[in-house]
Amino acid sequence: MRFAIPVFPGSNCDKDCLHVLGNVLGQDAFFVFHKEKTLPATDVVVLPGGFSYGDYLRSGAIARFSPIMDDVIRFANAGGIVVGICNGFQIMLEAGLLPGGMRLNTCGHFVCKDVWLRVENGDTIFTRKAGKGAILGMPIAHAEGNYYAPPDLLKEIEDNGQVLFRYCDQDGNVTAEMNPNGAVNNIAGIMNSDGNCFGMMPHPERASECILGGDQGRVLFESLIAAGGGSVCKCGCRG
Amino acid sequence: MNEQLKAFAVAGGLNEEEIAKILGFIGRDPTIAEIAAFSAMWNEHVSYKSSRKYLKTFPTRGPRVLVGPGENAGVVDVGDGWAISFKMESHNHPSYIEPFQGAATGVGGILRDIFTMGARPIANMDSLRFGSLSHPRTRYLIDGVVAGISYYGNCMGVPTVGGELVFDPTYDGNCLINVFTLGVVKADGVFYGKAAGVGNPVIYMGPATGRDGMGGASMASAAFDEKAAEKRPTVQVGDAFCEKVVLECTLELMKSGLVLGIQDMGAAGLTCSTFEMADRAKMGMKVDLSKVPQRAANMTPQEILLSESQERMLLVCERGNEEGVLEICRKWDIPGAVIGEVTDTRQMEMWFNGEKVVDLPINLLTDEAPLYDRPWAEPAGLAERWKVPAFSVGDLKDEFLGLIDDPSFRSKAPVFQKYDHMVQLRTVVRPGDGDAAVMRLLETGTNRGVAMTSDGNSPACWLHPYNGAFNIIAEACLNLACVGARGIALTDCLNFGNPERPDVMWEFKEVVAGLSEACIAFDTPVTGGNVSFYNETAGTSIQPTPVVGVVGLVEDCDRVAGTFFTREDEAIVLLGCEDFSFDASLFARLKTGKVCGFVRKADAKRHSALCELIVRGIEKGIVTAAHDVSEGGLLWAIAESVVGNGVGATLDNVGTDPAELFGEAPSMAFVTVPEADLSCLTLMAEELGVQAVRIGTTGGDTLNVKGAFTVPVADLTAASRKPL
Numbered sequence: 001m002r003f004a005i006p007v008f009p010g011s012n013c014d015k016d017c018l019h020v021l022g023n024v025l026g027q028d029a030f031f032v033f034h035k036e037k038t039l040p041a042t043d044v045v046v047l048p049g050g051f052s053y054g055d056y057l058r059s060g061a062i063a064r065f066s067p068i069m070d071d072v073i074r075f076a077n078a079g080g081i082v083v084g085i086c087n088g089f090q091i092m093l094e095a096g097l098l099p100g101g102m103r104l105n106t107c108g109h110f111v112c113k114d115v116w117l118r119v120e121n122g123d124t125i126f127t128r129k130a131g132k133g134a135i136l137g138m139p140i141a142h143a144e145g146n147y148y149a150p151p152d153l154l155k156e157i158e159d160n161g162q163v164l165f166r167y168c169d170q171d172g173n174v175t176a177e178m179n180p181n182g183a184v185n186n187i188a189g190i191m192n193s194d195g196n197c198f199g200m201m202p203h204p205e206r207a208s209e210c211i212l213g214g215d216q217g218r219v220l221f222e223s224l225i226a227a228g229g230g231s232v233c234k235c236g237c238r239g
Numbered sequence: 240m241n242e243q244l245k246a247f248a249v250a251g252g253l254n255e256e257e258i259a260k261i262l263g264f265i266g267r268d269p270t271i272a273e274i275a276a277f278s279a280m281w282n283e284h285v286s287y288k289s290s291r292k293y294l295k296t297f298p299t300r301g302p303r304v305l306v307g308p309g310e311n312a313g314v315v316d317v318g319d320g321w322a323i324s325f326k327m328e329s330h331n332h333p334s335y336i337e338p339f340q341g342a343a344t345g346v347g348g349i350l351r352d353i354f355t356m357g358a359r360p361i362a363n364m365d366s367l368r369f370g371s372l373s374h375p376r377t378r379y380l381i382d383g384v385v386a387g388i389s390y391y392g393n394c395m396g397v398p399t400v401g402g403e404l405v406f407d408p409t410y411d412g413n414c415l416i417n418v419f420t421l422g423v424v425k426a427d428g429v430f431y432g433k434a435a436g437v438g439n440p441v442i443y444m445g446p447a448t449g450r451d452g453m454g455g456a457s458m459a460s461a462a463f464d465e466k467a468a469e470k471r472p473t474v475q476v477g478d479a480f481c482e483k484v485v486l487e488c489t490l491e492l493m494k495s496g497l498v499l500g501i502q503d504m505g506a507a508g509l510t511c512s513t514f515e516m517a518d519r520a521k522m523g524m525k526v527d528l529s530k531v532p533q534r535a536a537n538m539t540p541q542e543i544l545l546s547e548s549q550e551r552m553l554l555v556c557e558r559g560n561e562e563g564v565l566e567i568c569r570k571w572d573i574p575g576a577v578i579g580e581v582t583d584t585r586q587m588e589m590w591f592n593g594e595k596v597v598d599l600p601i602n603l604l605t606d607e608a609p610l611y612d613r614p615w616a617e618p619a620g621l622a623e624r625w626k627v628p629a630f631s632v633g634d635l636k637d638e639f640l641g642l643i644d645d646p647s648f649r650s651k652a653p654v655f656q657k658y659d660h661m662v663q664l665r666t667v668v669r670p671g672d673g674d675a676a677v678m679r680l681l682e683t684g685t686n687r688g689v690a691m692t693s694d695g696n697s698p699a700c701w702l703h704p705y706n707g708a709f710n711i712i713a714e715a716c717l718n719l720a721c722v723g724a725r726g727i728a729l730t731d732c733l734n735f736g737n738p739e740r741p742d743v744m745w746e747f748k749e750v751v752a753g754l755s756e757a758c759i760a761f762d763t764p765v766t767g768g769n770v771s772f773y774n775e776t777a778g779t780s781i782q783p784t785p786v787v788g789v790v791g792l793v794e795d796c797d798r799v800a801g802t803f804f805t806r807e808d809e810a811i812v813l814l815g816c817e818d819f820s821f822d823a824s825l826f827a828r829l830k831t832g833k834v835c836g837f838v839r840k841a842d843a844k845r846h847s848a849l850c851e852l853i854v855r856g857i858e859k860g861i862v863t864a865a866h867d868v869s870e871g872g873l874l875w876a877i878a879e880s881v882v883g884n885g886v887g888a889t890l891d892n893v894g895t896d897p898a899e900l901f902g903e904a905p906s907m908a909f910v911t912v913p914e915a916d917l918s919c920l921t922l923m924a925e926e927l928g929v930q931a932v933r934i935g936t937t938g939g940d941t942l943n944v945k946g947a948f949t950v951p952v953a954d955l956t957a958a959s960r961k962p963l
Binding site: 009010012013015016019020035049050051053054055056109110111112113139141203205206209211212213 | 386389393394395396478479480481483484487570571572652655656657658659660661662663664666667669679681796797
C-alpha cells in the first residue's frame with residue numbers, strides 16, 4: 001500500500017513513520033514536502049508527530065494552513081484515509097477533519113512515557129486486527145494531549161463509536177489515575193463519523209519493534225494494510 | 240588609546256596587560272569594532288588562555304579517531320563506513336542567570352556543533368548540578384533548566400536519553416549545566432570549519448542578528464558577584480523550531496555538495512566563526528557587516544560582531560554556487576546572504592556602510608591570544624581531608640533507610656519523562672533503565688549500537704583531584720560495560736572555580752593529569768570538550784568538577800542489559816577484587832557532615848578485566864542485569880536494582896560489617912545470571928582474573944539481608960519515588 005507522509009518544517013516523527021511503514025512493514029511509504037500543493041497518488045496519508053511550526057501558538061494551528069493541507073483535506077473529504085499521530089492528530093483537529101480540540105496537559109508540561117490503551121471500537125479499519133477490548137501498550141510524548149469536546153459533541157462521538165482508544169491500566173480499567181493528560185473520558189484516539197479519518201496522541205510507530213520495548217502498536221498499521229487488501233512482511237520479534 | 244575606547248575594552252573583559260599587547264601588535268589605536276573582536280576572541284571561554292597549556296597533554300589519538308580536538312566536535316569511526324560525532328559543552332553561567340534560556344541555548348549550541356560536522360544528532364544527555372535542595376534558588380533553577388532542555392531537545396526531535404542530576408551545597412552559588420550531544424555521520428562525509436579557496440563567497444545562513452546575547456562569552460569568563468542578575472541581557476534567547484529548520488537546511492546543503500566549509504555561530508558569534516574559519520584554512524577574509532541580516536534597528540558594527548543571536552551558521556561555497564545555496568535556504572525559509580569572500584591575505588578586513596572597521600592579522604586573535612601559565616599551589620591541609628572522623632553506626636536497618644533517604648537515591652523518572660527520550664526510534668536502553676543509554680545505529684545496516692554515559696564526582700575530585708578524575712573515567716567505562724558496551728572515546732567538560740586562585744589551578748592541573756592517565760589506561764582518547772572556569776560566586780569557588788561523556792560500542796543491540804533485576808530465582812554475583820571502605824563514601828559524608836577520606840585510584844588492569852567480563856557475559860546472553868556499585872555502596876546499588884521492576888532479593892553472603900554494606904570502592908559491580916549459567920560466569924571470571932562471589936538470589940517482595948534486616952520492596956520503592 002502507498003502511504004504519503006507530509007513533512008512540515010518542524011515534523012520530527014516523519015522519519016520514524018517512514019521507517020516503520022517502509023522498512024518494518026514493507027509498504028510503499030514516501031514523504032511529501034509541506035510546500036507541495038498536490039498529494040501524489042496514495043492510499044493513506046499519515047500526518048506525523050513533531051512541532052510542525054514550533055507550536056508556539058496552539059499545536060497544529062499553523063500547519064493547518066500549509067499548502068499541502070488543502071489537498072489532504074480534499075483527499076479526506078473524498079473518503080481517503082488520513083491518520084494523525086500526536087502533532088498529526090492536533091493538525092487534524094485544527095483542520096476540522098476530526099471533532100473536538102486539544103488543551104495543555106493538566107500537569108502543565110511535556111510527558112514522555114509508556115501508557116496502556118483499551119480498544120473501544122474494534123469494528124474500524126484502524127483497529128480490526130486488535131479487536132474491541134484489546135489492551136495495547138505504547139508511548140506518549142506530548143505537552144498538549146488533553147482532548148476536549150463539549151458535552152453534546154462528546155455524547156455524539158461516544159454514541160457513534162468514534163472513540164477508538166482510552167487510557168487505561170494494564171488490566172483495561174479506565175481510571176483517572178491512568179489518564180496522563182486530563183483528556184475527557186480518558187480519550188486517546190478518535191475517528192470521524194465516516195470512519196476514514198483517525199487521530200491519536202500515543203505513538204504506535206514507537207511500539208512496532210520489540211527491540212524498542214514492544215510491538216503492540218503495529219496492529220494499527222496492520223489493520224489498515226489488511227483493510228486495503230495488502231500484506232505485511234513478517235519480521236516478528238526475536239525472543 | 241583614549242579613555243572611551245579603553246573603557247569599552249575593560250568592559251569587554253580585557254585587562255591592562257592585554258590592551259598593551261594589542262597596541263604593541265598593531266602599532267595604532269584599534270577601532271571600537273576591533274576591540275570588540277579582541278574581547279570576543281581573547282576571553283577565557285573562547286581562547287582557553289588559562290587551560291591551553293594543560294589541554295595539550297590529553298591523549299587525543301587512536302585508530303578510531305577521525306577528528307580530534309580543535310574542530311567543532313570530535314569524530315570517531317564505528318565501522319561499516321559510519322562514524323559518530325560527539326561533544327560536551329557547559330552552559331553554567333547563562334543558566335544560573337536565566338535557567339530556561341540558558342539551558343535551552345546550551346542544548347541548541349551543542350546540537351549545532353554536531354550538525355556542523357555533517358552529523359545528524361541522535362541523542363542528548365545532560366549532566367546537571369545544583370545546590371542543596373534546601374537552598375532557596377535550587378528549585379527555581381532546576382525547574383527552569385529542565386523546562387529549557389525539554390523545550391529545545393523535544394522540538395528538535397533529538398531524544399534526551401540520560402545524564403546526571405546532582406544536588407550538593409558546593410553548587411549553591413553556581414549551577415553546572417553540561418550538555419552532551421552525539422550524532423551520526425558517514426565516515427567520508429565529515430565537514431570542517433574551514434574557509435578555503437580565494438574568491439569563494441562567505442555566506443551567512445540563519446535568522447537575523449539581534450542585540451541578544453551580547454558579550455555572552457565574556458560574561459561566561461568572569462566570576463559572579465551580587466550583581467549577577469544584571470547580566471541577564473547577555474543570555475541568549477533560543478528558538479528551537481528555527482534550529483530544527485536550520486538543521487534540516489544545513490544537512491540538505493551538505494548533501495547538495497555545494498558546501499566547502501561550515502561553522503556555527505556560537506560563543507562570540509560572527510567574530511569567532513569568521514576568524515576561526517579563515518584561520519583553520521590559513522586564509523584571509525573580507526566581510527561587509529552591513530550585509531548581515533539584522534533584526535534590530537541601527538545596530539553598530541561592534542554589536543553585530545558581539546551578538547550571540549542563536550541558530551546562525553556561516554559557510555563557504557565554491558564561487559558561482561552561491562545561488563544554489565541560497566535556493567536551498569529559500570526552500571526552508573531561512574534567511575541567507577553573501578556577506579564576504581575568502582582572500583589569501585591572512586588578514587581579516589571588515590566594512591560597515593562603506594567604512595573599513597576591522598583590519599587585523601587573523602593570527603593575532605587566534606594563535607597570539609594570551610596564554611597564561613598561572614601559578615598553582617596545593618591547597619593547605621589537603622591531608623586533613625583524607626582522615627575520616629570516627630562515627631558510630633547504629634541499627635543497620637535504620638542506617639540503611641537513612642542512607643537511601645538521600646535525594647540521590649530518588650528516581651529521576653519525573654525529570655526524564657519531561658524529555659522525549661524515544662523519538663528517532665533508536666533508544667534500546669532508556670534513561671534510568673541501565674547504567675548507560677544505548678542507541679541503535681539504524682543507518683549502518685547492522686544491529687550495532689552506541690552507548691553513552693556522563694559521569695562526574697566532585698567530592699572525590701576535591702579530596703584527591705588526580706585519583707578522583709581517574710576514577711570518573713573508570714566508572715564511566717564500567718557504566719558502559721553494564722549495558723554491554725566497550726568504551727571507545729570521550730569528551731569532557733572541566734568545570735572549575737577561579738583560575739587566578741593557585742589552589743584552583745592546582746586542582747585543574749591534577750585533574751587533567753588524572754584524566755589523561757585514565758584515557759590511556761582505558762583506551763578512550765579525548766576528542767574534544769570544553770573548560771568552564773570562574774564558577775565562583777562572591778569569592779567562593781565550586782569544588783573541582785570534571786564531567787566526562789564516554790561513548791562505547793554495542794556489537795548487537797539484542798544483547799544488552801539493564802540495571803534492574805528482571806526475573807526471580809537468579810544468582811546475584813558480586814564482581815571485583817576491591818575492599819569496600821568508608822573513605823570518600825556518601826555514608827561517611829552523611830554521618831560526619833564532611834566530605835572526607837582518601838580516594839583510592841582504580842587499578843586499571845583489574846578494572847578493565849571487570850568491564851570485559853561483564854560485556855562478555857552480556858554478549859553471551861547469560862547476564863540478565865548488571866549494575867556498578869558506586870555512590871551509596873553495595874546495599875544502595877542492590878536496592879536500585881530491586882525497585883525498577885519490584886523484584887526483591889535475598890543476600891545471604893554479604894555479612895553484617897557496615898563498611899561492606901555501606902562503604903564504597905572503585906571497580907565493583909554485580910550481575911544476575913540464571914542458576915544454570917552461574918558456572919559459566921564463574922569460569923569466565925577465572926579466565927579474566929576477576930573475583931566473582933555469589934552474594935544472593937533474586938526474588939520475593941523484600942530485600943532480605945541475612946543476619947541484618949529485611950525491608951519490604953514497597954518501602955524501597957516508596958523511598959525512590961519521593962519527590963525530588
